Amino acid sequence: HSIKMAGFRDDQKCTFPLQSIQDVVKLFRIELERGDEPNLALLSIVVGSVENLLTCNRYLSPRNETESEQNVKPNFPILELSTVEALYCKFESQIKGCVDVTQYRGNSYASRELVKKTSDIIWSSLTRSYCKDRAHLQTLYSYLTASDLQHDCSWLLKLERVATQKAGSKKDLLSERERGSWRYPILMATQGNKLDCFGVAFAVVAACQILGYSDVHLALSEDHAWVIFGKDGEETAEVTWHGKGNEDKRGQPVCGPTAQKSWLYLNGHPVKCNRHTEVAALVSGINPSISATADSKELATLQQKLLWLLYDQGDLKNYPMAIGNLGDLEEINPTPGRSSPIDLFHQAIFAAQTHYANHHVYPYTYLGGFFYRNGQYKDALEAWANAADVIRKYNYGREDEEIYKEFLEIANDLIPHLVKVVSNQAIEAPEKAESNCLHDPQCFAHLLRFYDGLCAWEEESSTPVLHIGWARPLVATISKFPAKTRSHVDIKISEEKEEKVDDEKNGSVNRRHSHGRRDSLQKNDVKNEEDIVKTKVNGSTNVSDKKAGK
Numbered sequence: 001h002s003i004k005m006a007g008f009r010d011d012q013k014c015t016f017p018l019q020s021i022q023d024v025v026k027l028f029r030i031e032l033e034r035g036d037e038p039n040l041a042l043l044s045i046v047v048g049s050v051e052n053l054l055t056c057n058r059y060l061s062p063r064n065e066t067e068s069e070q071n072v073k074p075n076f077p078i079l080e081l082s083t084v085e086a087l088y089c090k091f092e093s094q095i096k097g098c099v100d101v102t103q104y105r106g107n108s109y110a111s112r113e114l115v116k117k118t119s120d121i122i123w124s125s126l127t128r129s130y131c132k133d134r135a136h137l138q139t140l141y142s143y144l145t146a147s148d149l150q151h152d153c154s155w156l157l158k159l160e161r162v163a164t165q166k167a168g169s170k171k172d173l174l175s176e177r178e179r180g181s182w183r184y185p186i187l188m189a190t191q192g193n194k195l196d197c198f199g200v201a202f203a204v205v206a207a208c209q210i211l212g213y214s215d216v217h218l219a220l221s222e223d224h225a226w227v228i229f230g231k232d233g234e235e236t237a238e239v240t241w242h243g244k245g246n247e248d249k250r251g252q253p254v255c256g257p258t259a260q261k262s263w264l265y266l267n268g269h270p271v272k273c274n275r276h277t278e279v280a281a282l283v284s285g286i287n288p289s290i291s292a293t294a295d296s297k298e299l300a301t302l303q304q305k306l307l308w309l310l311y312d313q314g315d316l317k318n319y320p321m322a323i324g325n326l327g328d329l330e331e332i333n334p335t336p337g338r339s340s341p342i343d344l345f346h347q348a349i350f351a352a353q354t355h356y357a358n359h360h361v362y363p364y365t366y367l368g369g370f371f372y373r374n375g376q377y378k379d380a381l382e383a384w385a386n387a388a389d390v391i392r393k394y395n396y397g398r399e400d401e402e403i404y405k406e407f408l409e410i411a412n413d414l415i416p417h418l419v420k421v422v423s424n425q426a427i428e429a430p431e432k433a434e435s436n437c438l439h440d441p442q443c444f445a446h447l448l449r450f451y452d453g454l455c456a457w458e459e460e461s462s463t464p465v466l467h468i469g470w471a472r473p474l475v476a477t478i479s480k481f482p483a484k485t486r487s488h489v490d491i492k493i494s495e496e497k498e499e500k501v502d503d504e505k506n507g508s509v510n511r512r513h514s515h516g517r518r519d520s521l522q523k524n525d526v527k528n529e530e531d532i533v534k535t536k537v538n539g540s541t542n543v544s545d546k547k548a549g550k
């Protein structure tokens, strides 16, 4: 049956061909500022095309012809409207060809069947087997074009070079524009649909937008993505897989015991996107890495400018990770007149505290990582202790590996390194010993709070967290703090009766006994209040706060 192709509007077309970072930013500005919804499929194809050219296809522009292939420095590809339209129409016809919306006519909200059907279309068209955590698999460009040929791309470039050299005279040199467009049909010819976990979820939302369902939106945790739909976005559905070796739960709602306690689902505090936040997720997902050691500067600059555009529109206000990504980019390449990385990381923390009941870990690890890289070790320990105060709210489950690895690296790699550096400082510059971290009880208090959070995370969990591999670095770290420092940390055992603390972990009321051990009680078996005491850990410094590096 004939499918009506919705071409692009004039204000979208007028920005093509895209030949610079500014052109792409202008297209995004038009999409974001217009009254109607930004077109997720269009923007994903554009970003994916540019990313592919700047990282996989090591774009050669005529000016670089003479330079040897190795140190080619791309400036910016030329992205033709025809290429983007062709890929968009391919996606649109595939989706509209497979979903008979007349079957769902009537209710203006999407149904679970429709969401599952859309997910099945994307899912069943993915290449059989491929490396799922490879880079550059997050956009519709990757889904709609062959990535297999990318490896042969050098063959393609050599073929072109031979062809143009054969042509001899200048006039036969194909213009970059023609060569560029000629190059695409081959990439489109073979199937090669690849997407990563996030890419599948994004593709489902983009497909539902094309089908006219404005209620289907992306829900994002710190390591997973699913969709919300229906009246007030009350319905949830898994649409993609998570991790390795986990059976996918596509079509099922996100609920039940696993979703309530595990970090993977953020205990009911995921980022619930609107169309603008979905554009922010697409931009956050831009991956400038060319190789393990090299990044495309152009692509990083594009990502940074697009994030500032979204920031200025207020679209990052409830998206802590996107603000964190911007902070990382600003650390590498500061934009004059803009917020500092530390300000941005604090804005991400504020967003998590304001919108998500402080249930997100990454805002604190963004900040901790920044302090660590910049040698501000006391602040790093405090940020990591705050991160541990978040994870203590959860039970550790088998799909929480990513955050487990994050804390493992902090505890067994970053903190031991930090402690080695400061103990060398104490030896090399004894006169500065007073401001040294190892002589600051507050640093030791942060360390204890960090480990206490990990212990609390483990309690009542189905899977243990800590093991002997954690103990060795812990002992080494603690023993670097002199007894004098440790003695100044007063662990207050106050006899006052503790307020009931409703720990969101499992609805139980948590109380602390005099030994600081946490013993969670179920709601119904309330113990005798008198033996409940409160323990507080904080460092009282033997130097003024100022000198303690506050």
Ligand SMILES: CC1(C)CN=C(N2CCN(c3ncnc4sc(CC(F)F)cc34)CC2)S1
Pocket: 197, 198, 220, 221, 222, 223, 224, 225, 281, 284, 285, 321, 322, 325, 362, 365, 366, 369
């Ligand atoms: C402090 C860190 C270790 C540095 N980067 C971190 N990131 C955390 C993950 N990142 C993200 N940045 C924006 N949005 C999202 S949504 C998502 C889950 C996925 F399944 F959809 C991940 C993620 C970006 C990078 S955490």
